[in-house]
Amino acid sequence: MRKNSIKNRIYTYAMGRSYFSMKELRKYLHQNSITYTNSNLKQSIYRLKLDELIYEAGRGWYSTIKEEFVLYKRSIEKIIILIKQNFPLLEFSCWSTKQLKTFFHHLPSQFVTFIYTDKDFLETITEFLENDNYNVFLNPQKKESEKFVHFKDRTVILRPSITHREPKDNNFASIEKLIVDLYMETKKIGLLDKKEFKRITENILSNYRINLSEMLDYAHNRKIRSEIENIVYEIFMYTNATFY
Secondary structure (H helix, E strand, C coil): CCCCCHHHHHHHHHCCCCEEEHHHHHHHHHHCCCCCCHHHHHHHHHHHHHCCCCEECCCCEEECCCCECCCCCHHHHHHHHHHHHHCCCCCEEEEEHHHHHHHCCCCCCCCEEEEEECHHHHHHHHHHHHHCCCEEEECCCHHHHHHHHHCCCCEEEEEECCCCCCCCCCCECCHHHHHHHHHHHHHHHCCCCHHHHHHHHHHHHHHCECCHHHHHHHHHHCCCHHHHHHHHHHHHCCCCCCCC
């Protein structure tokens, strides 16, 4: 790799950054008076990906982390199958805090499953799950969170879904959606404190690659993009990761 080539300049910029955006890369090249053409920039990015020196991390985002995050699904398979068998046309997404148990610093005394679906079906799903002996809370607020401690198992919280962001892949929420939803539940019902949320997110982002544009787009839909961006920036401020 030639020292002054655009490819090498990008490589030098990328190393030491877990994630970076194309926008920030262009800013870096401009600030350092590095001339390039769009074609040359795209070709250099392509070659770096081909050499497995950088990886896709969503639209306009790249990462130096090779291993992509895999969210284990076994803990919620049963309830997803149950709902799909009885409501085959229902669009919904599901995730559980149990899927993140290896990332908790303080393991919670109970795990909670979250289901997001059309608000018009929430009461129907609540009744159905209660008849199957689940402890169900319909769109609870913080004042109701004290009730959760009385139930150690099979606790489910139902929420209205967010427009056009429910997954089409077998109803399993993605890690990008989960992180944003987890932050919302931290705010809404005090599911965990913000320090623990930040620790979990840091453990994920520092060790695995996720789709950052998907996470930030979903955070935008939930009207908390700036809050998520600030947390991510704080996580990587000492490793020079760049966010906009």
